[in-house]
Amino acid sequence: MSLLVIGTVAFDAIETPFGKTDKIVGGAATYAGLAASYFYDKIKIVAVVGDDFPEGEIADFNKHGIDTEGLQIKKGEKSFFWSGKYHNDMNSRDTLITDLNVLADFDPIIPENYQDCEYLMLGNLTPQVQQTVIGRLKNRPKLIVMDTMNFWMDIAMDDLLTTIKMVDVLTINDAEARQLSGEYSLVKAARKILTMGPKYLIIKKGEHGALLFHEDKVFSAPALPLAEVFDPTGAGDTFAGGFIGYMAKVGTVNFNNMKNAIIFGSALASFCVEKFGTEKIKNLTETEVAARVQEFVQLSSFQIG
Template identity: 40%
Template sequence: MDKILVIGSVALDTIATPVGAKKEVLGGSATYFSISSSFFTGVNLAATVGEDFPKKHSSLIESFGVNIDGLETKKGKTFRWHGSYVDDLNCAKTIDTQLNVFADFRPNIPKSYLDSKFIFLANIDPDQQLFILNKFKQSQLIGCDSMNYWIQNKRSSLKKLMKKVNFVFLNDAEAKLFSEESNILKAGKYLLSLGPEYAIIKRGEYGAALFAKDSILLLTPAYLLETVCDPTGAGDTFAGGFMGYLSKAGRINDTAVQKALLYGSVMASFTVEDFSVNRFSGLKKKDIEERYKKFRKLIMV
């Protein structure tokens, strides 16, 4: 079982939802992805934080078995994000973003990470994503995420990146923006035309769509919950469960990828039940398997 390397952000989030509010809790794309993946496989994390980053947070990440040798502490303040879901749980309203030490993020890749066969490039500058990939020659599976800002401002670099990845994860708004299509089927086909073997379009409370070879392999709903507490990090948690399962399975084919989509959805359903990564504390593998079986039964005809 090969470890997954995730490169992204570790942050402090201030969040308001209809359920409540939290100030400067643990967040960041690499945080959510790594903890989610850790339930399936070993994880190496590369990110940067400031001198003000609480030791308890790095200890928490490490407690899930995540290797944080690549978590670099730099002089300055940690990346902070302040968002609100009070008006719409499907769409975060950004109140404030302070990049701080993340503004000039150049990941520290320890030598022990260089043999990573599975890599996830979380939402960072696509030029940085391309730079990072040049360090790895033997990778078997590469996934990436992006966002509207990079699609609008680094389209050319993002297209180059698409030729080098196996999986691309975008939400429906991002996929439509990148493809300049209003239909997710056409958007999925466009993404595949750029090079990835699989395209995953995340649709929030409406689930996810998996595309391969100009067809929809699987279209799933989200796992239904009575209460959603905090949607922050759900997409990165989804990607973590997805790629974590594939690493554990040790194979990449349509059947394995379909199962990965379900596991990604299940992991995302856990994270939204509480703020930050709190829901993962005390979560057991048997809890994941029970929800996976229930979810699979619900969507089968």
């Protein structure tokens, strides 16, 4: 029994109204793996880096209980690098540099002892690679969660639709739900997307929280109102990692557990944006996480009748 996370492990250079970083460690699998590690301890990662990736960072994964046997290190090659600049409202950003490097021909090799995977987190990546991972698992995991983005809708819609058919939970943002469905109303968008394969759809709305759709049910999760968002990079990956980490911990896939998983994922994401990169989510205590979850409970609870 384990949780397999695939996605990028990479370098980012980030500029926000609050400051600027040099190359720091980022990537969907990095954020998702670290976030999941607060809830579950059998996490395995499949990703690729170049030999420029610091050994200390890999040791940090291991310290968080993340198995890195499936992290390929390509000699003489460079890790994926993304650089972006956030606008003043922190809701929009410009991509300055995308150097695919090792990602250009990433072949996701699944080590033999990863075949006990019961929970699969397909972090944001080429839909083709996400699909390959599913195909290489001998047993279909109990729960497959897929994160993706508008970029793949623009350039690889057919692949995306094929991959979406194979997953249980899809996480996308509101603009992406509209793009994928061609519907402006999120309710109509959700109805359409739930006919495309996934049994659950999570629509991430950033500072407005998230919606979970399943059959004819909806759950609306709040976002914690924050005085300052320092760096939004990785918040969506952190959310997804916290979500599946919590699901792996409780072990039963149903709507009620997913509601809680969204709250735990949102709590982790609210930490993520408080510092640059992974700085905050690398160094949380269980007490801090529990207290933050209680803030979400306080924030949204009311008693009627």
